[in-house]
Amino acid sequence: MVVSYDGTAYCGFQIQPRDHTVQQELERAIYVLTGERVKVISSGRTDAGVHAKAQVINFLTECIIPIDRWCFAVNTRLPRDIVVHKASEAPLNFHSRHHAKRKTYRYTIQRSKIPDVFYRHTRFHHPTRLDLSEMQNGLSHLVGEHDFSAFCSARTPVGSHVRTIYEATMEFIAEPSSGDGQAGVIHIYITGNGFLYNMVRIIVGTLLQIGQGKRSGVEMNQILLSGDRNKAGPTAMAHGLTLWEVSY
Template sequence: MRNLFMVVSYDGTRYHGFQTQPGENTIQDYIEASIHALTGETVKIIASGRTDAGVHARAQVFNFETQSSIPIERWCLALNTRLPNDIVIRSAQEVPLSFHSRHSAHWKTYRYTINANAFPDVFNRAYEFHHPTKLDIEEMRTALSHMVGTFDYTSFASRKSTKASHVRTIYKAWMEHDVSSAIPGTRDQGIIHTYVTGNGFLQHMVRIMMGTLVRVGQGKFKSEDIPGIIAAEDRSAAGPTAVAHGLTLWEVGYDLNELSIEK
């Protein structure tokens, strides 16, 4: 038996999230079907985490056990020829049987993108939340800094969350502001990328954080309100849930020693 570790990118626009759901169209369904078509095996892949409907991934990680003897260097091409063109396996390697994509993950980074120009970008509109009115970006940066730490993030969790604990650690969070797309002499503010790295995330957590940051940018909240919003441990204290298509699972981090097979 072999345990294979793979990294996949996908455009989540037309899917109902990553994880298999009864009667739904998911990323997991297509990957498992492609593995079956290649090997004849019926497998259940284990992902580093789920992503919601409409959310994208630059580097989602999954693993599965197989009895196939296909050389590791052939897996990516073989699976990609059997997958839709908006799902691409980027890399594959064999890992110890003890490796588990979710349990072995040390951190995850998400990126949320806001287009703060007057008009949407026709080519990137499926990957950006378009916000055409002015935002106070520096106040948003300050607010974001208050979200870093170890807290009970109930205020930033979906009311449907079933997790026993809402305590998580955000290791770092930062904004990158790109004004190259802004038209000079207009009210365009360019593109705002927000990155959040943590040991784990609750359902809708990053999207609620972003909805709250937008409220700060609009002047409806102040940056100094954030500690109180977190302390409230009440979903109604925070801002709305930002749209899904602005969110991308950016990267998942592992201890490289856990990925190595001793020869």
């Protein structure tokens, strides 16, 4: 199933003993519908406060509800901040994480003096000026196959830190009423074959330092080569991040 959720109220995707998670709500809704205790597998966990436009999940059921009825049937049993967009039957060996070929994340920054009340849960508010072309420069160094050790949290499990970034783009939509043309919304899209723990948020935290003039765009390359988490910027706030797309 392809699922979107507003992560604001959740302690992330994956079930944890005492916390309210998206996985828990999905498994509960499927249980109410089918009477079966299934285990939902996702294309990857998302952190507390992180959203998904199109998370992909799979599970095994013996339920005989026709596939074209699933979407509606599950949605009526889910809270309003989780919505199933699509349901389809998959081969028995399908695994939404292992078989994912490309994933895209979007990080959104509200660049304006005053925050926008309607996007307080989905955009990171940045009140001061940002040098967009220098950020764009920084972003360009990420494309390709690299060891992303400098951009992963210490909590990342041991294993290869080599990932391939296929695309890293930035879009700026200016606020029509903005005086200096500096106010607006910045969307950063990063597509890769996989992501390490906190990788997108550390990249964005570093890009924000570049935008603020604390670092230059080319430093992104030096940080990458260093492989040192301490050289990169802070982990950007979770609520600006959305799992945008997963391809198989």
